[in-house]
Amino acid sequence: MIMKKIATFILFVAGFFLFASNADxxxxxxxxxxxxxxxxxxxxxxxxxxxxxxxxxxxxxxxxxxxxxxxxxxxxxxxxxxxxxxxxxxxxxGTTTVYMLDADSDGYPASTTTKYFESAAGRRSVSDLTSLSTADCYDSSANAKPGQTTYYADDRGDESYDYNCDSATTKRRLSCTSPVCSACSVTCDYIDASGEGTACGTTGINAGYASATRNNDEYGNCVSCTGSGTTTTTMECR
Amino acid sequence: MKFKKLPLNKLLLSFFIIIAVAAVGYLGYTYFAGQGQLPEPVRKITGLPTGVVSITPTPTPKPTPRPIGTGKQEFGVSMSQDAWPKMTKLIIDPIDPRLLQKQTFSVEVNDTKPITSVTATVKMNDKTKSVQFSLVDGTNLKGRWEGSWMFSGGYDEYYHLILEGVSGTGKSSFEMVIR
Structure with missing residues (x-):
């Protein structure tokens, strides 16, 4: 009986090392x-x-x-x-580290086909990169990288607003045509403004305001929110 | 039998009633046959160019094939201890042949038992070719084997070379990825 248990234990340990080595x-x-x-x-x-x-x-x-x-x-x-x-x-x-150029440290290399064996300014270890197969479209801004979801009101540094590297400029701006009084402030929705002629980064666009009101208290809390009038916004892009 | 002559106004009225009934019937039929859809009015499309319109598909750019070198290329081959027969030095001449250019493979092979055959299989984009080698120098225990063929096929996307040696000891092979 004891021999059977020992044999089972040995098999278990051997199996662990076998699969562990394969996993590596x-x-x-x-x-x-x-x-x-x-x-x-x-x-x-x-x-x-x-x-x-x-x-x-x-x-x-x-x-x-x-x-x-x-x-x-x-x-x-x-x-x-x-x-x-x-x-x-x-x-x-004996090469301990292979590098790629990623000057803005956003995890995407400037080129997917160029690697180095020596460290230098702007180079990062391949194991620190997010992708080895997708190149950065602008290696001088960490905000500009493939898959970027944030919109920006300022250009990335070369007068382009293509922050997500899709070779296109997608616009959006705040719209207050149906404002909501949320967290005691007027909340507006972003709208896709890609079809509009307004340039990226342009401020002062009339975002509208068709009231929001609320105000409350006497234990309904909030106090103010209003809205009505008009407000302005900025054209953001990515 | 004698027909009574109708006045002209009654004749015209009857004619319009028949036309109106026919029109209502036709509209009703098309309405129900089309499951609630009235027939589409005929649309006149204007502004289209006349004459032959040719549609050119956008070509998908091919990636640049990776460089493989040119001309005669020599390779050192290191096989595992238990692989026999052992192939050591391989020459591909040229590695980048043109269509119908002669391509020669040469490999040094050794074993403790006689080597009986050496074969190369060239796998290209859409074609595979087998080349038999013959002993050109040395003995069947240690010698240089060579095989040639007139190259045909594309290799800009896929270019592998499988070398296989057979001897009294057994069989060994390896597959090189050239592209």
Whole structure:
């Protein structure tokens, strides 16, 4: 009985280490940033490329390096596969960090095809980036980046308002045509104003006001909100 | 049988009543047949250009193929300890062939038992070609094997090379990603 329990325990521990080691071994891809395994056929996409960790070539895997390509990693381990390295290619074991240019530190590289093995101003470790495959559209403002959802009233620095990198300018502005008295202040809705001719950043646009009122108290609280009249707004863009 | 001659005004009135009944009947029929929809009025579209209108689809830009080098390329091959036969030095000449240009593969192979065959399989965009090698230098235990073919096929998107060696010990192979 005791032997059966010991055998079960040993199997459990062995299984844990087996699966734990497999969990660590992600397949190497073009966007790998940490230790990975080549178990099929793989070649890095960029002429200077690599990862922050080790590359293991396991049974059935082939890592190919063509002439003119440099790949950096902390180590290259050939445990069962094949490495094919061209004359003129270079393996750089001992590389602890691979960098990309991200001068505004918004997590998106200025170029997805250029990597470095040396640290310099504006360069960040690939493992600190949000994406290796989507480039930044303007690397001088951290607010301008792919997927940005915030709208801005000022241009990003180059007279463009394309903050979300979709190669278009989407406008919006406050509209008070149906104002609401919320949290004791007049709350207006944003409207999509993409079709309007008003330039981004323009202030003083009449946002309207068709009253809101409220005011209250004598224990209904709030006190004031009003509205009516007219108000102005700014054309925001992204 | 004799027909009584009707006055002209009664004749015209009868004619208009028949036309009106026919019109109401037609509208009623189309209304119910169209499930509550009155027939669409004929719309005249103006302002369209006349003559042949050609529609040009917007081409999807292809990504630039990654550089693979040019001409003769030499590779050092490191295989695992238990892979036999062992291939060591590979030459692809040229790596970037033009259509119908001769492409030659050369590989040094060794084993403790005789090597019986070496084959290359070139996988391209939409074509796969197998090339048989022959021993051109050395012995079937340690020698240089070579195979050629007249290149045909596109390789701007996909270009793999599979090398396979067979010997008395067994079989070994690897697949290079060139593009």
């Amino acid at each position: 071994a992600a397949e190497c891809t073009a966007t790998s940033t940490s230790s990975c395994v080549v178990s099929t056929s793989f070649s890095f996409s960029n002429t200077t490329d690599g990862i922050n960790g080790s590359i293991t070539i396991s049974t059935g895997g082939t890592l190919t390096l063509l002439n003119g390509y440099s790949v950096g990693a902390t180590s290259f381990l050939l445990t069962g596969g094949t490495m094919v390295v061209a004359t003129g290619a270079s393996l750089k074991p």
